[in-house]
Amino acid sequence: MRINCISTGSSGNLYELLDSKGNSIILEAGEPRHTYMKHREATTAPEMVIISHSHGDHSFYANQYEMMCTVHRWKQRAESDNFKAFGFEVVHGDVLNYAYLIKFLEDDRFLFFATDLEYEEKSLQPIFKALKFHKVENFLIECNYNDYLYHLAEKEQRIGCDRHFSDNDLIRFIKKVGAKEPKIITIHGSERLSGDAYTKKMIKGRIPNATVAVSVGAKNGVKNLFKL
Ligand SMILES: [Zn+2]
Incomplete structure (x- = not known):
């Protein structure tokens, strides 16, 4: 599988997933369609867009994608040809989020x-139960902040952090799932x-069998592409 992190973070999220045949779907619609284009x-149209929750950095441009394919807004199930x-409902302040x-x-991955x-x-x-059962090893997962920077930060810099995963939360999560050689x-x-460098080192240090990459989104015309 290929994962194309077009944009990530609070200014906008947009991810493209491709299988070995080049079929694709989009996760989130926090960037306009022309950014995706x-x-x-992918060289063919995406099969669907899945949006996790209603915050603007994930959903603001959803309407623009409706001209191309089905857009699933915070739905429990989403299915396309491939x-x-x-x-799974997760806690994110008081917003419904999956x-x-x-x-x-x-x-079959x-x-x-x-x-x-x-x-x-x-x-x-x-x-935890589902990921263990399916022996999931591939993770596209939030690491919003480093706990050590959080502890050094001023009160106003910490605003909103409690609604997100830190590096330690992510590490704890991966350990609970029991992945043998997780690709994160x-x-x-x-x-x-x-x-970014600290995040990578921190996760690698605590989960030695992990392969870790920190996505930054496409920058200066360079794609942020990963192959798992
Ligand atoms: Zn959010």
Whole structure:
């Protein structure tokens, strides 16, 4: 599978997923359609768009994508010809938000996608169970801030952090899931409270078998593309 992180973070989220045959879907619609058209990898139309929750950095441009394909707005189930997604409700302030286990039908592989979530044990239990059951090893998952920067930060810089995963939350999560050699792409890093190199080192240090990449989105015409 290929994961094209076109844009990530609080200014806008847009991810393109492709299977081995080049079939694709889009996650989130926090950037306009022309941004997708400019950076996309697929040569055919996307099969669907899945949007996790209503915050603008994930959903603002949803209408623009309706001209191309079906757009699923915070739905528990989303299905297309070659992809199947099941949503788990996760805690993110008081907004309805889903994390998705996505099956690439053609390749018979799974990707777990989660962003904008709190480490709230009860809501995560069904996820731990499902990911263990399916032996999920691929993660496109939020790492919003580093706890050490959070502790150094001023009170106003910390606003909103409690609704997101920190590096330690992510590490705890991956350990609970029991992935043997997890492939982790972190998303939605905060500009103020996360350092890309530190994040990578921190996760690698705590989960030695992991392969870790920190996504930054397409920058200066260079794609932010990952192959898992
Ligand atoms: Zn949000």
